[in-house]
Amino acid sequence: MTALMDRTFRDAVAAEWMKVRSLRSTWAFLAGGVAATALGALILFMLVSAYDAATPAERAGYETADPTVVTMPFVMFFVGAIGAMLVTSEYATRSIGPALLAVPRRRLLLGAKATVAGLVGLGCGALFSLLAFADARLLLGDRPQPINPWPRWTDAIPTVLCATLTVTVTCLVAMGLGAVLRSTAGALTVIGSLVLVAPIFAHFLPTVWQLRLASVLLPNLTPQLAGSDHPYLLSQGGAAAVTAGYVLLTLTAGAVAFTRRDT
């Protein structure tokens, strides 16, 4: 029975994997991630050029040129969009009907979609954080701190791992939101607000609130999880709890909405 259940689930995951690969939007959003990474590299290149032309006194005032800070929120948005589309593209094209006829157990279907969202998030997260890391190594070379966040390449390991994790989490959160909202436009607006707009909005708040809000935003969880140098409020454990909370909250909401509503 359990073995059969496992096979049913594996088949459902394989079907969802086939679906995500055959959506053109998946590849468009991946291209968006590549573009964001390329843009990040360009900005870093300009920063490094300015740094090289600066006086030693000015150099000491440079901020850390961590490429994950610039590019990762965009990567999160694009990878999150792939996760949301796993659900919303089926509602948009009404192919949710045949999907549910093929796999009528809704929790199993959503579980399969979440598994694929997790895998896509993990793969893309690792790819783009490694690309950002490679940019930094190539462009910063052996320049010293503070501009170089990782004077030795091993210093980058926690950041790369934690950025991978937050991208994975964003993809899962977006999929959960997609199941709640059932609309691509709605899900992309919310995920864009979470990773791109909210960090800007936080700047307009009084300093105390700015930090409180900024500390729980998805892109800012990366340095807090990694325990690297950052201005935010959460310990590594606290950041891990907030990260888990995001996933739990959105996937539960998605599951409740998906199982209760008529299709």
Next chain:
Amino acid sequence: MGRMIELLELTKRYGPATAVDRLSFEVRPGAVTGFLGPNGAGKSTTMRMLLGLHRPTSGQALINGRRYDRIRRPLHEVGAVLDADAAHPGRSAFTHLACLARGNGIGKARVSAVLQQVGLESAAHQRVGGFSLGMRQRLGIAGALLGDPAVVLLDEPVNGLDAAGIRWIRSTLRSLAAEGRTVLLSSHLMSEMAVTVDRVLIIGRGRLLEDTSVDEMRQRFEQDVLVRTPRPADLTAVLARLGATVGTTGDGALIAVGVDAAAIGDAAAAAGIPIHALTPRSATLEDVYLQMTSSTTTYRAAAPSSALSPTDSAPASASVSASASASASEENH
């Protein structure tokens, strides 16, 4: 044979509105069963509850004795087409089916086989977005056949199809039933049903109005017998003795009510009255159906003639009603 569809007091309410009202019926294998009712009668809602897409307010809808969403690999037991447009327009026909098949452990060879079965093999790798309605309807049926299921459900399969498409669906359904499968299709067109189905379930406002065979329905609504004779006065007297009510048409033929054609023939022969024509006349199934559902139609135009089929399905209605009522309406002009 356990292969069947079973509804037990199935009810669906949306707030104060009742879409399906304590509906109970069974659909048995080896026949095409039509699920007939005007637009808004609750056909699609019932189909969707059967397939686990809508949750019933109360009652049960079972296939092979189980709720659809309890079937582990449902495509092997049930095939359904609910909506011809329900495929991602960006995927090819092959990929669309392969995604559905994969979830039920069905391989790509079977995908190619069903595409061939419905005549789409040459379009297998074209994007669904470029398909005509007829091609999409074929694709839907290909999806329903993926798991070689014993139960096939189709919601309004002929809507918007041209004559060739309708004929193809009709013969496909008939051959599926001939293979012993349980076939249930919904429609709002009696004329289509008359030539496709063996049994009809008629619903109006969510309630079952009739559960009968097409032949039985025809017989039950047989209305009168038209008789032509060179001696109408003598025959009228004979028929009156049999207890029939006799009227005349403008061209001198007699119309007998309350007596069947055989009795008229026998009585005329016994009396030595020649008979030139003897035609039992029934209301067309379309008439019967409209009469049956007229009180339950949710939205109707003021003019009675416009209660007929809507314009989007006019080609379907026109092409099939001609053949369906040809025999019955021979003398019915």
